[in-house]
Structure formats: structure tokens, C-alpha cells
Amino acid sequence: MNTERVLKKLSIAVGVFAMAVAGLVGIGQQSLDLPLLVGSCVIASWIYTDWLKWIQLPRWLVYIMMIMGSLWAIMDYFSKSSFQQLFAVANLLIYAQLPLLFQKKSRRIFEQMGIFLLLELVVAALVNEDFVYGLALIPVLALGAWVMMLFAQYISAERAGIRAIDTHSIWKKIAIWLGLRPGIELDRKISMQLMEDGATMNTGLPWVQLGLPTTLAIAGIAIVYFGVAPRLSLGSYSTEGFASPVVGLNDRVRLDQVGPISQNLRPLLKVELQNSRTNEDYELIDPPYLRGRTLTEYAMGDRSSEWLPGDYSRIRYTDLSKDLLKLDATSSAFASDLDLVEARITELQMLETPIVLAPFFASQSFGDSSKLQFDRDDWHLIDTMEDPYGTPDIQRRKYSFYTLAFQRGKQTRFVPESEELAEESVPRARRAAAPYQQFGANQLSQLLEFRKEYFPGLIALRDRIIANSKIDASDPLDRALELENYFATNPEFSYTLNLTMTRDRSLDATEDFVVNQKRGHCQYFASALALMLRSEGIPTRLVNGLRPIEYNELGNYLLVRQSHAHTWVEAYFTKEQFTNSRSMPFPSNYKAGAWVRFDPTPAGVGSNSRRPLSKPPGATWDFAQQLWKDYVIQVDRSDRSSMLEGFGALTGEGYQDYFERFQTMSNSGRLPVIGWLIPRGDGGWVQWLRLIAVVVIAWLLWRNRGMLFRLPLPGISRRRKRQQRQVTFDFYKRCIRALEKLGWQRPDDMTHREFANYATAQAKERYQLQGADFPLGELTQAYCDLRYGQSEVVDPKKVEQLEDVSKRLEATLQQQRPLQNGKPE
């Protein structure tokens, strides 16, 4: 084997692998800095260190450089956020690794580089969650396997050669190490030289024979391990986003943005809807409105024009795990005309605020949502599982619930109050008698807060709109609809994200928008409408949420991006107000009143209002990305595969739900065998013994499968034939051994038959053995027939007969006295 050639190949392979691993880190970092740095160093080392041999750094200098690089990275580490510290670790590994490239390559160098590269792979796994990483991981690991294979070949080649055997004691070795004795040298009394031929030449690695099956098998092991690996908690580790959202969710609405607003297309949520009555995917006609926070308090004036969540003192949180409306009740009068839809929401990105988006719900269905609570006043969710140190919970959430918000593919405009669903709520008769009684005084004042002196232009516009309309001015619902329609359709107002206009700081931002600018995004339109409705005396609030318009047909889910953030208005109308309205009938299933959604934002570039549901291109890639996240990145304890439940039962508390599921199945008689095996919780040591016994029996059966396969099965005839041949050779071998014990050995130049004749003659002469007492000739004939192919299969009866003969011969010979000189003369 040519060691130099393997070394060259290995140097190149390690360099390529280093670049690939740096590329993986770069994917997570969304930067090409590290891959370019590593790539340039690798190429330079190939040229100047490995090829031209101009630069071969001494070991001490390399260590100094490694220490300096590490210190540089450590300084960077302390100046970064917790997540970005991972990149500092990646930098540390790479800075420490780069000087090694410029050393003369040896086994030590490759070992050190291998450790650094493996650690870089670990860091890359921590900073990546993109599907591209998953795709790139396979070729990178294949490359790594190739590098390791070359390394093993190099080690083997390096070890080949001639060495004196070191039999020195440890003390002698210490003396040699201290220089007190000469070292171990190859004594030249015997010199040796390897002759290279086809077997020892570098004939390449077995990629075709081993590469593909091994890769597949390793992937299989990785998948199985991934399925059975214990998960200690819910939720999975996720990386942070890098782009700071501009258009996106927030707890408040500030109307003082200036300049262009960029769109953040980063995926935020995945929403799957399923019709719970038919168990089919729910087909939407229009994009849904996903509710976030409701904003009731408007800080108005020229300084701060801002919508805030409002008074928290009256917030009534309820655990989401408690059913608000029993599923049975969904067939009640309230839900009779609505579709019962199960919504599954998966966060794809860590949300900075603990708000979880939701339309209104009827009953929570599944998922570990015990940490989620909802506000009974405005339905917004809050995650109560914040850690005591104040850092945000970095784990993404998955939850689902049932909703009655849809009707024939469209989301209804009505949002009920929680009391509409709760049975223990305020008596409905009293509510009907006293409108707005469900609101506290403080809350109602916030919902109606409006100062006329700040909004003369807004009031004038309202009056002009109403005056120019043909509606019944006494109907507040009709008036509200007219105002919404005006903003959405009048060309005087337009949608834009480019807020380059000069703002009049003497005016409230909404007043300025209505009077001067007449251009803005959804928050301006919603704010204008909300204030107009409040000026009419209608309780109004803003809702910050999302309106996804991308539907992935392949995966049947809505992809929600940050850019789908939207703001709209909800106004409360009593039953009487509905009853008097001609344009919008009061929903028959509501008793006291309802919140009605208004979306005054016109269509435009970047607007999420009045846009149809779209099926954008790239659905396949997006679906693959989602699969990767669903089945790899975000898998947690709640997602363990039922296929591997059996493993779970043995691991105690970590797989308790598996155990319970199995228990249920076994009790129901569906899996009686497994139920018999799985240990029960009430100290069933007998079951444990059963399980151990089954494992031991299975192991014994496996070990003795050869015996079991002697059954007359057609598939194993070939094996049985081989066994026959082995037995046939065996009898001859035993015979020859017996002769050897008596000192008769067959010389080279003697055939088997000649040897048989010779031995027969000797036996006759020396031991008076002949004929049937010494049937070596017969045995030899049978052996030669088999050995040289004159007969393929020996008759089993013949084999048995020959076995008997050989045993007799053996017994006979063992009784004889060995010769002094056994060589045939």
C-alpha cells in the first residue's frame, strides 16, 4: 500500500470535509464568512503545505496560534447573546482547527482535526433547523465516512512494515525514555522486504459494495434511535430568528412609524384545520382571521398615538385545559348552523411574546396546553410557563382546539363573549335587560373612550360619510358597516407600507391620517374606524392578529408568516341593535349580543385585507420543510411514535403514556399477548419474569436457529447440502489425524491414493490389519470423489457407513503403539 498516496488523498478529503462542516455551520448562521475562511485556508494548505511544502509550521507555533484563536473566540463569546454564543463556540473550534492545516500532516494532526470537526458538527446541529441542513447532512456525513475510511486505511498503511518486537519492561522503557539506555532498534540479523502485489496495492475503497447498504442501514439505526431516544420534557430546542420583524405581531400598535416598512417573510405558524364532523381537511374559501391581542386603550394626542391592551386588573384567566363548552354541546342550538373545526397550531418560530394566536374556541381538544390560559374577555391566550429568571421560554408550542368560527368555508364576523358559551355565566335574562353589563365600568369606559377635541377632522369625515350614504342613520350597525366600506373602497384612502409622508406633529396620528395623509397600513385604517365607532358610542377594540393567505395543498395547511400580521376592529352590538338592523341579521344562536369584526383596510401591495386565499408556488419545498420540522426538529415527548411503544414500557416514567396505552389495549383484548407481557403497575414481578423469560428464549432460539432450520424447509436445502459436504470431508480428516498420531504423514509428492496404499501396506505389515479392519482405501476413494468433483452429493447412508468405518479405524489405530520414526521411507 502506498502510504504517501493515501496521505495525499486523506489530506484532500479532510480539507473538503472541513469546508463542508463549516458550510453546515454557515447555513445555520446564514453567513458565508466561516465557509469562505475555512475554504481559503484549506486551499492554501493544500498548495503551500502539502504540495509545495513551503509552509510547515512547528508544533509550538501551532499551539500558540490555537490558543490565540481560542482567546479571540472566547472574548467574542462574552459579548454575545445566549444563542449567538453558539457561533462563538463554532468560531472557537474553527480558529483552533485552522493552524493544524498548516502543519505537516500526520496521524496526530488528523486525529485532532477529526475531533474538532465532530464538535463542529454538534454545533451545526444546534444552530440549524432548516431542511437544507437535513439534506446537506447526508452527503456531509457520507463524506465524513469516506474521510474516516481513508484515515483507517492510512493508519493501517502506517503500521505496515517491519518492527522489532518490544519486550522491554516498563522500567527499561522509562530508562530508554530518559535516555539512559539506547532505544529499541531493529536488529539487522534478519532483514525483510515486503513484496507488493495486487492484494496489497491500494485498490480503492468498497463504495459500491458497502457504501449504499451501510448508509441506508445507518440511516435506519438513526431513525430507530430517534424514535426510542428518551425525551425528558415537552417541547424541543429551537434556534432563534435572525431577522428582526418589522411587520409582525406586537402587544401594542404605535402609529408613529416613519419610512418604509419591510416585510418579514419568515414562517411563524402552521395552521391545520379539520372538520371534526367529517374528519376531513376543512376547505377554506377566504383567509381566516387569527386573533392575537385585543387593544382597548388608546393613548391619544400629538405625542403618543398608541393602542394598548388596556386595563389588566379585570383580566379573568381560565385554564385552557378546562372545557368551555363540552363537545356534546357543539350539537346544541348555538352550534347548529356552524362548522365544528379542529384547529392545530404549530409554532414554527419562537414568539417573543407568550401570546398564542387563536380564533375563538369552543373546547380545547388535545396537546399539552396546561400551561396556556385564556382571557375570558377577549379570548387571547397567555403562556404562563415563563421561567423564574425572566428569560423567555425558548421552546415552541403546539396546541389545538375546536372552534365554531367557521360557516361553510368562511369565518363568521361574530365573536361571542365567553359567557355565551359558559353555562355558569351571568343569567342571560339579566344581561339582556342591561346591555354592556358584562363589561365592568372601567372596561366599558376604555372601550368607549374618545375625546372629541382631538379628532375634529375624523368626526367631520364620519358625518360626511353618513350624510352621503343612503343608510338608515339611526341604525348603528348599518352606520358601522358604511364606515368600514368607505375606508376599504374609497380611492381617497390608499394602502401603503412606505410611510415617507411628513407627519403633522400637532395632530393625533389617526387625525393626521384621516385629514392629511390618507395613506397608511392596516393599523391606521383600523384605528380610524375604531375611533369613529367609539365616537358613535359603540364599544370598540382593535385586534392585533394574523391573516394568512398561503395555503399549502400538499400538506393541507395554512402557512402563516410574519408578513401576514394584520389589525382589524371589533365592535360590540347588543341584540336590540342587531334586531333593528336591516343589513346584518342577528345570529339566532346568540342571546345577549356579539362582537362584530370590521376590516376597513383596503387592498394594496402588502395588504392582507381583501385578498383571496392563494396557493403559491414552492409548496413542495415548503411541505418538505414542514415535514422536517414536524418529524425531526419539533418532535418531543408528545410525538413519540406508537410503533415503538414496546420500548417505552420498559423505561419507566419517561414512557408512562405508552405503558398506559398498551395497558388499555391489552385490557380491551386487542393485544392480549403484549398485555400478558407488559409489566403492570401494581408491582407485577411475575410479568417481569415472563418478559425476561421470553427474551432469553428468543435469544436461545436465535442462537440455535441452525438446529431449527434442519426442518424440511425448501429454502434451506442449499445449506443442508453444504453441511453434508462438510461432514463428508470431516470423516477423512479424522482418519488422517488418527494416522498422524501413529506417525504416518502424507508427503508432498504422494497422492492421497498412494498414501492410502502405503498406509495399508504398513498396517498390514506392522499391525496385521487388513481388509475391513483397515478400510483407508475405501475412505480415500470416497474423499477423492467428493474432493475432485466426481460426485456432488454423498448418499447419507453411505456417509453414515463411512463414518462408522472411520470411527472403527480410529479406535483400532488408537490401540496401536506409535512408531518411532513416522516418515514413510
Place this chain on the structure above:
Amino acid sequence: MPTNEVAPLETPTERPGWKRWLRGSSSKAPHETVVKIDGRHRQTHRSGPLHSVRFAFTREGFHFVFLVAFVLVGAIIRNVNLLVVLAGILIGMLFFQWRLCMRTLSQLSLVRKVPSHSQARRPFRVTLQLRNHKKWLGAWSVMVQDRLMEIDRSNKPLTDGYRISTVVDRAPPRSTSVVEYECTCERRGLVEFGPIQLSTIFPWGLLRSHYRVNESDQCVVHPTLGHLKPGWRELFEVRRYGSQQTRAQSGSSEGEFFGLRNYRVGDSPRWIHWRTTARRNEPVVRQFERQENIHACILLDLYRSPDITNQEAMSAHEDLVDEAVEFVSTLANTLVGRGGGTISVAIAADTVSYVEKIQSRNHVVVLLDELAIVQSSKLADWRQGVQSLSNTLRAHPLMVVISTRPEEWSQRTIQSGDPTEWVLQRVQVRWIDVSQGGLERYFTRTMK
């Protein structure tokens, strides 16, 4: 060198009752089989079931396992799914490393071909045939490590030995790969080959599986043959007196054929070469070189003085011994090789051994085998050597003593009444003291 093909032999090992059940019956082959042929060893070793193959972590393997543990713990504690995937892949690699390196060594047989004897300072070739009996799986990067050791006649090692390692890169299923190496021994002696170790770190170098074949072969390294100078015959010319001058005629042969010449008067008609005579049409006779049969009787006296203590003196002494041994070897080879000559040799060392009337090459090999391993000794008793040659000396009363000590010293050891004295009275003794350069007149050593 034996070249017979031997089919791999397989014997299922019979195990008693419950042990057999525990060990299982799926084992395919016996561990090893030894076939001895004609006193020269040829081993056919076939590694059998996996439990005979052992494994150990390499240094890289330990690093790898440590990292896998690190990734494993980190993945579980932090719930990092990609780390779980990575850990699964690394564990898979570790598992396949174990399976592949264990399976690579299974069902391999090894045949080593070593010449039964060789000559010092002349290379000989050792062939290792690695046969892969597996049906589907090849074997890659199999390191074959052979061990050489100089031993004495009681099989005790004289040196620490040498280890020669070579890598068989590829042994496809059901095929044979051959590895060869050449050995050159500087000194005569006995060299033992083995045990052989088959090992592999294929495919990723994380584990090393190894299988040890404990059988060994021996090769006798004969002394180097030198060149006899023209005067060597004088050593064996007998000074004849009286009736001793009668020479026995060799009736069987006129000597060695030399050439043809024209017939002269007086030539025997038996010498006429009839075919050439017919072609030339004139009588032509065969010429013969006169055959001179020499009957040499040699006593090799390898005495080592107790005064030799330091390494330098010992080395010089061993060189003298080698010279003496090489001379006797060359002489035997020459005499027997030419035909007609005989030689009887007694060797006085630790013990006295002797070989009489060597006439064939096979007998020369026996002598060379003995000369290969003989060592000088303080106990060398030349008188016993004389006694052992007494039968031969009756017919050929000339004895050449090749000794490491001077003749005068030997005279002192003979006392009156010693049976040796009686023998010596009847024969001529030519004493050659090697330490005094006594062989320079007759012999030239072949150096490297």
C-alpha cells in the same frame, strides 16, 4: 516448498448438552485446522464464528465514543432533536464498525508457505495466502502480522524477534489474496514464524478486531556456502606407506565425461562413440575426466574458551565458529555435489553428534540442518567426536579436525589409557586451528 492445495476443512465442534445450547448451533466452522505434510509445516487456519474474533477500541474509537456520549447526553437533556439524529448516526456508525470489522475477519483462512530450509545471506520468500470463504462479503484492509524469531534447538527464543505487518487491501468473496515477503538471515540458525495475527480496523478505524493463529512454522537457515580454494584436496591426500598404497579401483565408472577425440592406438574399444564415428567416418572415442573419489572424515570441534566473556570477544569467536561451520558445509556440498565422494562429520559442541558416509543431497541437508543450529560450547569434547568416527576411520584413516583451539591444547587432554589415544594411533590427524587462520589456505567465505 509445498504447493499442494488443501480444501478448507470444517469440523463442527461437539459440545456437551446445555453448553451446546448456550453457545448455539449456528456456528459454521471450526476455529482452525492444522495439516502437516512431510514434516514441513503448512497451516490452514480458518477463523470461525464471531466469538473467536476479539475486538478492542482504537485510540480514535475512544475519542469517538466520548464524543458520542457527549452528544447523547446533550441531546437528551436539552431535547435537541438534531443532536438526537446526529447521535443516532454516530451510534449507527459505531455499530456497523463493530459488525463489519468482526465479520471481515470471519471465514478467512490463511496458508503460509515457508521453505523448510534456506541459506544464510540468501533471501527466501514467505508466502501468505489469505482466502476469503465468505459468499457475499469481501474483506478489506486486513492486516496480516507475522512474527519471526530466532530460536535454539530447544525452541527457546534467542532474540526478541521481529514483527512484519502487511495490509491486504481487498479480498473479494471466495477469492484468494497473496502477500509475500522476502527474508534474508545474516546468520545460520533456526527461525520460527508465527503466531500470525489477522486484524482489521475497517471501515472507520474506531474498533480493531483481531484473530490470532497460534500455529508456527520453522525454517532452518543453513550456513552460507563459501568457495574452496584449489588446494583443498591436499587436506585429504593420504600419505600411504607400504601396503596402504594399494588403491581400490572404481569399477563402476570411468569417470566424468569430458569430450571426444580421435582414436589412438591403445584406446579401449568401449570408449568409441559410435554415432560420431559413423558421422565422421573415422573412429572417435570419448574422453573421461579421471574420477577421484574423496572420503573425508571431519571432526568439527567447537570449543569456546571460558576466557571469552566480553561481547567483542564473543562476537569474534562466533565469527570463527561460523567460518568453521561454513567450511564444513561447503566441503560436504562440494564432495556430494560432484558425485562419488563421501564425507563423515562429527560435531563436538554441547553434545557430540555425527553423520556418517554422506553420499546424497538428502543426507547433506541433514548435516546442514545440524550445522545450522550448532553452537560452540565450553563442554565440547573432541575425544568423543573421535570415538564416534572410529568406525569410519577404520576404512579411511585420515581425520581432519577443524577446531577453534590449537592442536597442542588437545594433546594435553589425552591421557594414557584413553580410548581416543588408541584410535589416534591408527589414523593420520590433520588439525586446523581456525583461530590461527588455518582455513585461509583452503577456503574463502562468501560475504554479503
